[in-house]
Amino acid sequence: xxxxxxxxxxxxxTVIMGAWAQATEYTRVNxxxxxxxxxxxxxxxxxxxxxxxxxxxxxxxxANPTAAHTRLVIDMASIDAGSSxxxxxxxKPAWFNTPQFPQGVFESTRVKDVGENRYAxxxxxxxxxxxxxxxxxxxxxxxxxxxLFNGEFILDxxxxxxxxxxxxxxxxxxxxxxxxxxxxxxx
Numbered sequence: 001x002x003x004x005x006x007x008x009x010x011x012x013x014t015v016i017m018g019a020w021a022q023a024t025e026y027t028r029v030n031x032x033x034x035x036x037x038x039x040x041x042x043x044x045x046x047x048x049x050x051x052x053x054x055x056x057x058x059x060x061x062x063a064n065p066t067a068a069h070t071r072l073v074i075d076m077a078s079i080d081a082g083s084s085x086x087x088x089x090x091x092k093p094a095w096f097n098t099p100q101f102p103q104g105v106f107e108s109t110r111v112k113d114v115g116e117n118r119y120a121x122x123x124x125x126x127x128x129x130x131x132x133x134x135x136x137x138x139x140x141x142x143x144x145x146x147x148l149f150n151g152e153f154i155l156d157x158x159x160x161x162x163x164x165x166x167x168x169x170x171x172x173x174x175x176x177x178x179x180x181x182x183x184x185x186x187x
Contacts, residue, residue: 023063026147026184029056033183036074038155041173049086053078058184060147062140065119068111072180074104076127094164101128109133117141121151127160142186149182 036051053075060068076096079087091098108123117140125134138151155176157163163172 023061024142024147025062025187026058026060026149027187028185029058030183030185031055034181036072036178036180038176038178040176043171047082049079049081051075051078052080056182058149058182060140060149060184065111065113068108068119068121070106070108070121070123070182072106074106076102076104095162097128106134106136125155128162130160132159145186147184147186149184150180151182152177152179154178
């Protein structure tokens with residue numbers, strides 16, 4: 001009888017320590033390995049683009065994902081939509097108006113663990129000085145000491161006044177698919 005109690009304690013401590021040892025924190029972002037891209041339809045054809053300059057902060061602990069926080073600041077002038085003409089057009093007032101609004105910002109407000117390393121991240125997205133609540137679906141793929149946070153959401157450009165005037169019709173799709181890959185080493 002005496003041996004069962006110490007064995008039970010040892011087993012409980014081993015289980016708790018094993019669970020604690022599996023918890024991983026991600027607090028630094030590798031911007032060189034990370035990427036933000038987007039796709040949309042223009043006159044029925046799919047167009048792909050990227051933003052090449054952005055800064056991200058991340059506080060993510062797999063043992064407590066609901067306490068996570070992230071902030072992403074995008075240099076809107078770093079857009080690459082496949083041609084210099086398109087890049088210049090997208091910086092004009094009808095689109096991103098980068099002289100007046102040089103940055104786009106996403107800041108998380110809530111993280112919900114939906115299971116199997118998948119998370120629903122609610123946050124405030126600010127583009128062109130307008131802030132709207134969005135939800136981003138994110139999947140964490142841990143690989144050899146690195147956390148790959150892959151996510152996507154649909155941006156309704158009308159909610160931010162993006163592409164007003166002659167572009168407001170069906171030339172450019174209303175929905176823009178935003179995808180990202182944030183690479184963060186384990187801490």
